[in-house]
Amino acid sequence: MEMRTIIIIILSLWLSNAALAKAEPIIIVNKNLSESELDSNTIKQIYLGKKTKWDSGSRIVPVALTRGKIHEDFVKTYVKKDANEYATYWKLIIFTGQGVPPKPMDTEKEVVEFVASQDGAIGYVDSTTQPEGVKIIKTK
Amino acid sequence: MEKKQKILFIIIIGLFMLDPSGVFAMEIENVIVHGFVSQGYIKTSENNFIADSTDGTGEFNEAAINFSISPIEDLRVGLQVMSRDLGESGNNNLYIDWVYADYRWKDYMGGRVGLIKIPIGFYNQVREMDFLRTSIFLPQGIYGEEYRSIRTAYHGAGLYGNVPMGVMGDIDYETVLGIAEVDNTEPIFKSMLTVFSALYGGNPADQSVKLDYGFASAIRWNTPIEGLRLGISNLSVKVKISSTTSTGAELDYIIEYPYFYVASVEYTWSGLKAVAEYSGKDVDGELDGSTSAAYNISIQSEAYYGQLSYRFLDRFEIGTSYSVAYLDKDVGDDDIDNYRKDTALSFRWDVLFNMMIKAETHFIEGTSGLLPQYNPELEKDWVLNAVKCTINF
Numbered sequence: 020m021e022m023r024t025i026i027i028i029i030l031s032l033w034l035s036n037a038a039l040a041k042a043e044p045i046i047i048v049n050k051n052l053s054e055s056e057l058d059s060n061t062i063k064q065i066y067l068g069k070k071t072k073w074d075s076g077s078r079i080v081p082v083a084l085t086r087g088k089i090h091e092d093f094v095k096t097y098v099k100k101d102a103n104e105y106a107t108y109w110k111l112i113i114f115t116g117q118g119v120p121p122k123p124m125d126t127e128k129e130v131v132e133f134v135a136s137q138d139g140a141i142g143y144v145d146s147t148t149q150p151e152g153v154k155i156i157k158t159k
Numbered sequence: 160m161e162k163k164q165k166i167l168f169i170i171i172i173g174l175f176m177l178d179p180s181g182v183f184a185m186e187i188e189n190v191i192v193h194g195f196v197s198q199g200y201i202k203t204s205e206n207n208f209i210a211d212s213t214d215g216t217g218e219f220n221e222a223a224i225n226f227s228i229s230p231i232e233d234l235r236v237g238l239q240v241m242s243r244d245l246g247e248s249g250n251n252n253l254y255i256d257w258v259y260a261d262y263r264w265k266d267y268m269g270g271r272v273g274l275i276k277i278p279i280g281f282y283n284q285v286r287e288m289d290f291l292r293t294s295i296f297l298p299q300g301i302y303g304e305e306y307r308s309i310r311t312a313y314h315g316a317g318l319y320g321n322v323p324m325g326v327m328g329d330i331d332y333e334t335v336l337g338i339a340e341v342d343n344t345e346p347i348f349k350s351m352l353t354v355f356s357a358l359y360g361g362n363p364a365d366q367s368v369k370l371d372y373g374f375a376s377a378i379r380w381n382t383p384i385e386g387l388r389l390g391i392s393n394l395s396v397k398v399k400i401s402s403t404t405s406t407g408a409e410l411d412y413i414i415e416y417p418y419f420y421v422a423s424v425e426y427t428w429s430g431l432k433a434v435a436e437y438s439g440k441d442v443d444g445e446l447d448g449s450t451s452a453a454y455n456i457s458i459q460s461e462a463y464y465g466q467l468s469y470r471f472l473d474r475f476e477i478g479t480s481y482s483v484a485y486l487d488k489d490v491g492d493d494d495i496d497n498y499r500k501d502t503a504l505s506f507r508w509d510v511l512f513n514m515m516i517k518a519e520t521h522f523i524e525g526t527s528g529l530l531p532q533y534n535p536e537l538e539k540d541w542v543l544n545a546v547k548c549t550i551n552f
């Protein structure tokens with residue numbers, strides 16, 4: 020194999036990994052919610068179970084992916100924990116009866132479908148996804 | 160193993176097998192179910208640590224299953240059934256670990272009623288759940304195994320909440336007021352009643368220990384420095400030992416903790432966790448109705464530790480800690496029964512997402528907290544080794 024071919028293959032692999040590393044989570048909410056913007060601390064408080072009501076007083080229904088790069092990037096960016104720390108945090112809450120974790124979803128498709136159909140729901144998906152039937156939230 | 164405990168183990172293993180990949184929750188008809196089971200082995204070089212550990216013992220296990228449901232908005236009802244064994248403590252009897260109704264009408268205030276775990280230090284509420292930490296054992300000076308009956312959960316009520324403080328982070332607070340069932344067959348209370356009987360006569364079997372009340376409160380500050388949290392917690396209790404003496408007189412001996420406070424700090428960064436806690440405790444005892452000070456005791460105890468752990472390659476954790484405990488801080492190191500200094504090394508391997516194996520060694524000087532019924536003679540320096548496997552879902 021020519022050296023040029025090898026370099027192209029290596030560069031392609033590196034660029035695809037870089038692209039994966041840059042997958043960014045976007046926040047989606049049910050269309051009926053009035054919020055169009057949330058600060059990152061509010062998102063953190065929601066996903067730690069400390070904020071349970073929207074400003075309107077209605078219940079927040081968070082959903083979370085069970086695994087994967089988008090889940091890891093989301094908890095790192097917004098909750099400021101790695102995936103293992105986040106799982107441990109919720110196990111502590113669960114085994115002392117102090118709360119219930121976000122509703123688990125295996126795929127981004129399931130996240131979008133649930134958020135679209137459930138009042139008060141909030142979730143996250145890859146920025147390359149084009150979720151339909153939900154509102155994309157700006158974060159500050 | 161009793162039949163009920165076998166059934167509990169089978170249920171937990173079965174539910175784990177249904178979903179070994181690990182999800183946040185298992186839902187069965189809107190009821191959320193979680194559980195864990197662990198089995199360990201302890202061997203000490205000298206001295207028996209609760210169990211008959213100098214010969215090595217597998218009487219070291221826990222299992223639990225919990226259920227939670229939200230029948231109406233803002234109300235949640237949950238229950239955890241548990242079984243544990245540590246030598247003569249627990250003996251795999253099934254019991255309710257916690258059960259309560261939780262109503263959260265505001266994020267800054269909610270209420271609980273039932274059997275509620277009490278917040279002392281950062282880790283009392285999760286002391287049985289070693290899958291939440293690197294080490295097998297928590298530092299014994301603050302989280303002594305022998306006092307579980309009066310420091311785990313109370314029948315009563317409590318308030319809790321989270322208060323945001325803007326740029327200063329947020330505060331979690333929690334209070335619990337209640338009473339506790341005390342199992343008089345627990346080794347520490349058997350020991351206590353034996354001593355009482357020796358002092359005042361009477362048959363230990365006719366005596367009882369009761370917790371008249373306990374009040375626990377905790378404040379945790381999640382600071383604006385990412386990964387840093389500080390906490391202060393306190394427990395006040397009143398314990399009554401009731402006895403009928405050999406002459407037929409009825410006596411009550413009252414033991415109170417006016418305070419048992421724990422100051423805590425924890426910092427987590429990129430797989431590294433550093434924890435330090437300091438506790439002070441005042442223990443007062445007096446014979447109820449007596450004007451003589453001959454029966455009075457007043458002891459100030461002290462305990463503290465520092466702990467470091469590090470997670471690497473996403474599956475392994477190593478940790479080390481140094482802890483010190485003084486039963487009576489005025490006596491200090493003068494009596495080996497009065498203190499315990501413990502250097503521990505821990506290793507954890509997450510074999511699967513929800514299954515782990517741990518190994519731990521403690522190099523210990525001092526024998527404070529070891530029960531006399533298991534230790535007719537005590538050695539100052541001793542080593543404790545333990546291994547444990549836990550699965551959870």
